[in-house]
Amino acid sequence: KAGVTQTPRYLIKTRGQQVTLSCSPISGHRSVSWYQQTPGQGLQFLFEYFSETQRNKGNFPGRFSGRQFSNSRSEMNVSTLELGDSALYLCASSFRQEAYEQYFGPGTRLTVT
Amino acid sequence: AQRVTQPEKLLSVFKGAPVELKCNYSYSGSPELFWYVQYSRQRLQLLLRHISRESIKGFTADLNKGETSFHLKKPFAQEEDSAMYYCALIDSGNTPLVFGKGTRLSVIA
Numbered sequence: 001k002a003g004v005t006q007t008p009r010y011l012i013k014t015r016g017q018q019v020t021l022s023c024s025p026i027s028g029h030r031s032v033s034w035y036q037q038t039p040g041q042g043l044q045f046l047f048e049y050f051s052e053t054q055r056n057k058g059n060f061p062g063r064f065s066g067r068q069f070s071n072s073r074s075e076m077n078v079s080t081l082e083l084g085d086s087a088l089y090l091c092a093s094s095f096r097q098e099a100y101e102q103y104f105g106p107g108t109r110l111t112v113t
Numbered sequence: 114a115q116r117v118t119q120p121e122k123l124l125s126v127f128k129g130a131p132v133e134l135k136c137n138y139s140y141s142g143s144p145e146l147f148w149y150v151q152y153s154r155q156r157l158q159l160l161l162r163h164i165s166r167e168s169i170k171g172f173t174a175d176l177n178k179g180e181t182s183f184h185l186k187k188p189f190a191q192e193e194d195s196a197m198y199y200c201a202l203i204d205s206g207n208t209p210l211v212f213g214k215g216t217r218l219s220v221i222a
Binding site for chain 1: 156157158159162199208209210211212213214215
């Protein structure tokens, strides 16, 4: 089985711009979660989708949004980028609605200058 | 709110020495606990979960509900164990996985 894929792998943006990141889950997985990983804060939960519905949302400002498509692929969008948004953004998929075992993608490294 | 605490940012041990990575959690219910590992240049991956009570790569972890701990242990560290380790928690139902901030294990030859 192919693993979770994320595109792009690296991205450099300037403050004020917006960005869209994409995640393709493992075939058959219907749950997708997004995390922000930074050296200081570790892994912080952004949101979780199951069958195109957002089930949970983390404590991030409204500039962070996401969606899931009918084929389970997911995108997250960050508008009005700030320097502090520089991070590795990880996507994870799981088969069941309860995210007991998650399979992670390689991440998208976002640098905001 | 659930919280997972990993008190050590960095743990250095010599090859062959025992390893214990600490994890404490705060949650009043009956959570499920996990250890995830991220080796250099690899993806974050599940190492073990408490309900399976198995040993993976020589690592074990016991859930101590009285002390609300889920420490990861290995009797003899190997150089290939060097990685970032994250403790994580989920309760039953509709909540996301909550991670600790991680501990970097460095095994010195």
